[in-house]
Amino acid sequence: xxxxxxxxxxxxxxxxxxxxxxxxxxxxxxxxxxxxxxxxxxxxxxxxxxxxxxxxxxxxxxxxxxxxxxxxxxxxxxxxxxxxxxxxxxxxxxxxxxxxxxxxxxxxxxxxxxxxxxxxxxxxxxxxxxxxxxxxxxxxxxxxxxxxxxxxxxxxxxxxxxxxxxxxxxxxxxxxxxxxxxxxxxxxxxxxxxxxxxxxxxxxxxxxxxxxxxxxxxxxxxxxxxxxxxxxxxxxxxxxxxxxxxxxxxxxxxxxxxxxxxxxxxxxxxxxxxxxxxxxxxxxxxxxxxxxxxxxxxxxx
Numbered sequence: 001x002x003x004x005x006x007x008x009x010x011x012x013x014x015x016x017x018x019x020x021x022x023x024x025x026x027x028x029x030x031x032x033x034x035x036x037x038x039x040x041x042x043x044x045x046x047x048x049x050x051x052x053x054x055x056x057x058x059x060x061x062x063x064x065x066x067x068x069x070x071x072x073x074x075x076x077x078x079x080x081x082x083x084x085x086x087x088x089x090x091x092x093x094x095x096x097x098x099x100x101x102x103x104x105x106x107x108x109x110x111x112x113x114x115x116x117x118x119x120x121x122x123x124x125x126x127x128x129x130x131x132x133x134x135x136x137x138x139x140x141x142x143x144x145x146x147x148x149x150x151x152x153x154x155x156x157x158x159x160x161x162x163x164x165x166x167x168x169x170x171x172x173x174x175x176x177x178x179x180x181x182x183x184x185x186x187x188x189x190x191x192x193x194x195x196x197x198x199x200x201x202x203x204x205x206x207x208x209x210x211x212x213x214x215x216x217x218x219x220x221x222x223x224x225x226x227x228x229x230x231x232x233x234x235x236x237x238x239x240x241x242x243x244x245x246x247x248x249x250x251x252x253x254x255x256x257x258x259x260x261x262x263x264x265x266x267x268x269x270x271x272x273x274x275x276x277x278x279x280x281x282x283x284x285x286x287x288x289x290x291x292x293x294x295x296x297x298x299x300x301x
Contacts, residue, residue, distance in 0.1 A: 025049035032056055052090075072110075187225075246270060 025046060031039060032055060039059040047067045054074040061081050068088045075095045083103040091106075093113040100120040111131040121141035126149050133153045145165045152170050157177040161184055168188040180200045187207045195215045203223045210230045217237045221244050228248040238258040245265040256274060266274070 021045060021047055021049050025051060029054065 037057040042060050042062040045065040046069050047065050050070045052070045052072045056076050058078045064084045066086045066089050070090045071094050072090045072092045078098045081101045081104050085105050086109050087105050087107045090110045091114050092110050095115045098118045101124050102120050103123045105125045106129050107127045109129045111134050113133050115135045117135050117137045119139045121144050124144045126146045129149045131151050136156045139159045142162045146169050147165050147167045150170045152172045155175045156179050157175050160180040162180050162182045164184045166186045170190045171194050172192045174194045176196045176199050178198045181204050182200050182202045185205045187205045189209045191211045191214050193213045196219050197217050199219045201221045205225045206229050207225045207227045211234050212230050213233045215235045216239050217235050220240045222240050222242045224244040226246045226249050231249050231251045231254045233253040235255045236259050241261045241264050243263045
């Protein structure tokens, strides 16, 4: 058989064994049209495929390659994307409620307006992802990586992001009410106007973070690193700052009423203002706090 014929035969055989992504995507749509749930798709390659508006509930996509795939406006409730490759994928306005994305890679993915309520994201890589206005309520994302991601306006209330890398993320106007951020890294993060009421932020790294106008009432910041953070106009009423490091922080206009700063490390000016309750040009709106806590913190400077 001529060499050209042999090569052609091999290519045809390969095409049968490994059909093009577009063909697989078309076949998947046909399957979903017949049965909208419970599909076993683990390990398949759907890179750059158009799977937009797909309804694929309670299905297994473990280890699937979905790089740059279009999954926008799809519904994937209770499906498994464990260890899947979703780098640069478009998941905007997709519904992933209750999905497992543990260990998945979503570097540079688009999740604007997506619903990930009750999703499991432990160990997921979300670096440089865009999840503006996304719903991540009650999601479990411990040890996940979000560095430089845009989460502006996202709802992470009651979520768990313990030991997560959130360095340099944007969480402007984000809702982190009662969120667990214990031992997480948010250095250089943009948290302007974010709501962090009752958040658990023990041993968190917020050095250099922008918290202007943030609401931290009743937040637990015990042992937090707030060095050089911008706390201007922030509300820290009844917050726990025991053992926190606020050296170099900007605090003009911040409210510390009822906050506890026992053993906190404070610059002399801040410690003095907190002790006396004096409101000057640099401390407009700063309220007095428990005197014993202030004296203890001042003594540690």
